[in-house]
Amino acid sequence: LSTAGGNLVAKASVLGFGQGTAKGGSPRARVAAYKVCWPPVSGDECFDADILAAFDVAIHDGVDVLSVSLGGDPTAFFNDSVAIGSFHAIKHGIVVVCSAGNSGPADGTVSNIAPWQITVGASTMDREFPSIVVLGNNMRYKGQSLSAKDLPDKKFYPLISAADTKAANASIENALLCQAGAIDPKKASGKILVCLRGQNARVDKGQQAALAGAVGMVLANNILSGNEIIADAHVLPASHINYTDGLAVFTYINSTKYPTAYITPVTTQIGTKPAPFMAAFSSKGPNTITPEILKPDITAPGVSVIAAYTEAQGPTNEDFDKRRVQFNCVSGTSMSCPHVSGIVGLLKTLYPNWSPAAIKSAIMTSATTWDNMKEPILNASTIKAGPFNYGAGHIQPNLAMDPGLVYDLAATDYLNFLCSLGYNETLISMFSEKPYKCPKRISLANFNYPSITVPNLVGSITVTRTVKNVGSPGSYRAQVQRPTGISVQVKPKKLKFKKVGEEKTFSVTLKVMKAHAVKEYVFGQLIWSDHVHYVSSPIVVKAV
Numbered sequence: 001l002s003t004a005g006g007n008l009v010a011k012a013s014v015l016g017f018g019q020g021t022a023k024g025g026s027p028r029a030r031v032a033a034y035k036v037c038w039p040p041v042s043g044d045e046c047f048d049a050d051i052l053a054a055f056d057v058a059i060h061d062g063v064d065v066l067s068v069s070l071g072g073d074p075t076a077f078f079n080d081s082v083a084i085g086s087f088h089a090i091k092h093g094i095v096v097v098c099s100a101g102n103s104g105p106a107d108g109t110v111s112n113i114a115p116w117q118i119t120v121g122a123s124t125m126d127r128e129f130p131s132i133v134v135l136g137n138n139m140r141y142k143g144q145s146l147s148a149k150d151l152p153d154k155k156f157y158p159l160i161s162a163a164d165t166k167a168a169n170a171s172i173e174n175a176l177l178c179q180a181g182a183i184d185p186k187k188a189s190g191k192i193l194v195c196l197r198g199q200n201a202r203v204d205k206g207q208q209a210a211l212a213g214a215v216g217m218v219l220a221n222n223i224l225s226g227n228e229i230i231a232d233a234h235v236l237p238a239s240h241i242n243y244t245d246g247l248a249v250f251t252y253i254n255s256t257k258y259p260t261a262y263i264t265p266v267t268t269q270i271g272t273k274p275a276p277f278m279a280a281f282s283s284k285g286p287n288t289i290t291p292e293i294l295k296p297d298i299t300a301p302g303v304s305v306i307a308a309y310t311e312a313q314g315p316t317n318e319d320f321d322k323r324r325v326q327f328n329c330v331s332g333t334s335m336s337c338p339h340v341s342g343i344v345g346l347l348k349t350l351y352p353n354w355s356p357a358a359i360k361s362a363i364m365t366s367a368t369t370w371d372n373m374k375e376p377i378l379n380a381s382t383i384k385a386g387p388f389n390y391g392a393g394h395i396q397p398n399l400a401m402d403p404g405l406v407y408d409l410a411a412t413d414y415l416n417f418l419c420s421l422g423y424n425e426t427l428i429s430m431f432s433e434k435p436y437k438c439p440k441r442i443s444l445a446n447f448n449y450p451s452i453t454v455p456n457l458v459g460s461i462t463v464t465r466t467v468k469n470v471g472s473p474g475s476y477r478a479q480v481q482r483p484t485g486i487s488v489q490v491k492p493k494k495l496k497f498k499k500v501g502e503e504k505t506f507s508v509t510l511k512v513m514k515a516h517a518v519k520e521y522v523f524g525q526l527i528w529s530d531h532v533h534y535v536s537s538p539i540v541v542k543a544v
């Protein structure tokens with residue numbers, strides 16, 4: 001909530017790190033919170049009835065934006081209370097921003113896949129909290145941490161793999177993961193413990209190391225988490241290092257009889273490169289329910305985000321943590337979602353009459369797929385990321401203010417979209433809240449979404465889109481980066497707008513090229529430009 005609408009707070013910091021003035025995207029916004037998650041009842045915490053009741057009350061209260069850091073596994077829209085509630089909200093002109101989920105990096109994990117939701121993935125920002133792991137062989141590995149404690153003395157300590165501290169009754173695997181009860185204090189005491197990421201919470205590993213008398217912890221990524229390192233408020237001096245650096249540390253331990261290490265005190269660094277890159281946890285496309293709609297739509301900062309925090313629990317959110325902080329640093333698409341919500345608040349203030357779809361289009365078409373090294377945005381294993389990671393790209397709020405053109409949609413377009421999926425009148429009434437008759441012919445391909453996705457291209461397809469001029473009069477020309485093995489024809493190639501609000505329709509023909517044998521998703525981009533605006537849409541195609 002503080003990320004979306006927090007007021008200005010001077011000298012905010014997390015345990016002294018990241019000091020500065022904190023504020024939300026829409027500072028001085030009026031905010032309301034609706035509690036839908038409660039202590040679990042047979043494993044369920046957030047009940048559909050509560051979620052729908054919250055949407056109803058928020059709509060009644062006349063909110064402008066709903067920031068919904070909430071979602072279940074992807075499921076059919078009629079079976080998804082967040083999708084149904086979101087639909088009711090957008091019918092009232094309320095923009096609904098949702099988290100993509102933290103189930104990455106596997107494909108097809110993205111949640112909140114309805115086209116009327118703005119679905120947000122998580123990427124890094126250019127701020128880090130480095131803490132260097134220095135080994136006895138003088139090698140240095142840059143990790144991150146928010147440990148408020150430094151090592152008791154500025155000297156090297158014995159370094160040990162947690163696997164080698166295995167308690168007699170525990171498995172090597174559990175010891176290496178620094179699970180509760182798996183570490184033998186006799187072997188760990190006074191040493192820096194190297195724990196592997198996975199299974200138990202990162203901060204719990206630190207707690208287990210501390211309980212076993214370790215003086216510090218090096219938290220090493222497994223191969224899955226790659227290059228994604230997270231600054232946590234560990235209870236002991238600790239540094240979280242990436243996978244390749246972790247391997248080097250384990251290799252060093254194996255190579256010498258008396259391995260030693262030192263962990264430098266945490267500092268706050270800004271302007272770090274490359275940034276942004278995708279978080280490994282950020283849920284990924286393709287959309288498993290309607291593959292014709294690209295999800296996520298956008299990415300925003302979701303790693304090590306500083307925001308106001310409850311003082312009902314400690315910064316690690318674990319019972320053992322008795323510390324209390326006013327600001328904490330947390331990662332997840334629950335953190336990236338409210339960044340977009342705050343920006344939506346500003347756009348709503350500028351353009352109170354824009355539809356939720358127009359605001360979403362402005363945010364998507366102005367996003368970037370480039371990082372601060374002028375290179376394509378990477379994933380957490382330093383491989384080029386793509387639309388299934390970030391949708392249209394990383395959000396650029398200033399450009400979203402002046403998008404030039406928008407791809408607009410009204411509530412009836414979304415109902416027709418449901419018709420195109422074969423929804424009958426009973427199912428549609430859950431969304432429309434009154435009888436709705438589907439038109440005879442509707443094409444899912446021509447649904448006026450700001451991205452173009454064809455999951456099953458046979459031969460060729462022509463899709464149409466309509467753009468509305470929201471800038472000054474001007475002439476736009478189409479530029480295409482075609483997906484590998486697919487030809488792309490845009491007709492017409494030039495769109496001339498004489499006034500604000502004018503709409504123009506164009507078609508895009510995608511055709512499988514002769515020698516194209518790739519039966520995997522390939523990616524391209526369509527950009528309409530008047531040399532001031534670059535109205536970009538991802539093109540996502542799979543030939544079958």
Ligand SMILES: *[C@@H]1O[C@H](CO)[C@@H](O)[C@H](O)[C@H]1NC(C)=O
Pocket residue numbers: 072075076079
């Ligand atoms: C509805 O969602 C639940 C999980 O929330 C799932 O178990 C069930 O199979 C889904 N039903 C349909 C018809 O999709």
Ligand SMILES: *[C@@H]1O[C@H](CO)[C@@H](O)[C@H](O)[C@H]1NC(C)=O
Pocket residue numbers: 140141142143227242243244245381382
């Ligand atoms: C891992 O971290 C080190 C910094 O210690 C950095 O040089 C390296 O590029 C990172 N990523 C990979 C994939 O090695």
Ligand SMILES: *[C@@H]1O[C@H](CO)[C@@H](O)[C@H](O)[C@H]1NC(C)=O
Pocket residue numbers: 167169170171180181182
């Ligand atoms: C091993 O035994 C100790 C001492 O009885 C106990 O605290 C710990 O939980 C046990 N660990 C496992 C993995 O069973």
Ligand SMILES: *[C@@H]1O[C@H](CO)[C@@H](O)[C@H](O)[C@H]1NC(C)=O
Pocket residue numbers: 247248250251254
């Ligand atoms: C270090 O040695 C352990 C135990 O022999 C082994 O399991 C591990 O793979 C080794 N690690 C590296 C990086 O060589």
Ligand SMILES: *[C@@H]1O[C@H](CO)[C@@H](O)[C@H](O)[C@H]1NC(C)=O
Pocket residue numbers: 105224225226227280379380381382383384
């Ligand atoms: C990065 O992308 C490569 C290639 O698609 C993939 O193999 C790898 O698992 C991805 N890593 C992460 C952390 O997403």
Ligand SMILES: *[C@@H]1O[C@H](CO)[C@@H](O)[C@H](O)[C@H]1NC(C)=O
Pocket residue numbers: 424425426427
């Ligand atoms: C509408 O579809 C649902 C789900 O497939 C089905 O249970 C219901 O019987 C259908 N209703 C009508 C009136 O066809």
